[in-house]
Amino acid sequence: GQVVTPGLVEREATDTVMINMLLDYFPPIVGGLVAAAGLAAMMSTVSSQIHSVGASFARDFLSPWFPDQEPGTQVWLARMAVIVVGFVGLYLSLTQPALLTTLGVFSAAWAAQAAPAAISALSGWRWATPWGAMAGAVGGTIVLFGIGLGFPQRQWLGLYGGLWALLANLILFVGVSLLTPGSRPADDTVEAYRRVGW
Numbered sequence: 001g002q003v004v005t006p007g008l009v010e011r012e013a014t015d016t017v018m019i020n021m022l023l024d025y026f027p028p029i030v031g032g033l034v035a036a037a038g039l040a041a042m043m044s045t046v047s048s049q050i051h052s053v054g055a056s057f058a059r060d061f062l063s064p065w066f067p068d069q070e071p072g073t074q075v076w077l078a079r080m081a082v083i084v085v086g087f088v089g090l091y092l093s094l095t096q097p098a099l100l101t102t103l104g105v106f107s108a109a110w111a112a113q114a115a116p117a118a119i120s121a122l123s124g125w126r127w128a129t130p131w132g133a134m135a136g137a138v139g140g141t142i143v144l145f146g147i148g149l150g151f152p153q154r155q156w157l158g159l160y161g162g163l164w165a166l167l168a169n170l171i172l173f174v175g176v177s178l179l180t181p182g183s184r185p186a187d188d189t190v191e192a193y194r195r196v197g198w
Contacts, residue, residue, distance in 0.1 A: 046089065054082035106148060109162030113140040116166075116173045132177030140169030 004021070022031040058078035063069060069077075117133035147161030148154045154161045 050082050050085045050089065053085045054078040057081040109144055109165060110141065112162060112166055113137050113169055116170055127177055129177045129180045131180040132173045135176040136169040136173030139172040140165040143168040
């Protein structure tokens, strides 16, 4: 896109290069279909998210304060929360579009902090410990927010803060796991279970 549309740099390029190529090289119906697909994807994502926020607000936040809620009341409160969250999201998208992009980038990078622990659990790494997983997640989160909030374009030494956070996570995960006792049973216990057929 940048080859055929020279002059676009940084944020302008990532935000407009697809629109420019659609307008310049494709018939209007293709642009309309692409826009409709984008809106459909956005609506399905937003719908599930605001409904989950509304349900969580009604069930997880209000239920402990008002334990004798009728099911109908809880549904009504969830619907009101959905409307409020929807209007807040609409307001932010119209007044602070860059904030929503930043939140999306942060959420993706933050979700990646679960990868080392998930991979170790699925791979059966015996040396991994819960303390290592917690230390890696906390350390990676601190690095992510430190670089994201303290450096321009959320980068340090030319690399995105999410990559630095994942690197810090891995180092802490491995280091703390090797220094702390694991929660797996001892080898002789595992062998005893194996002898009886478990």
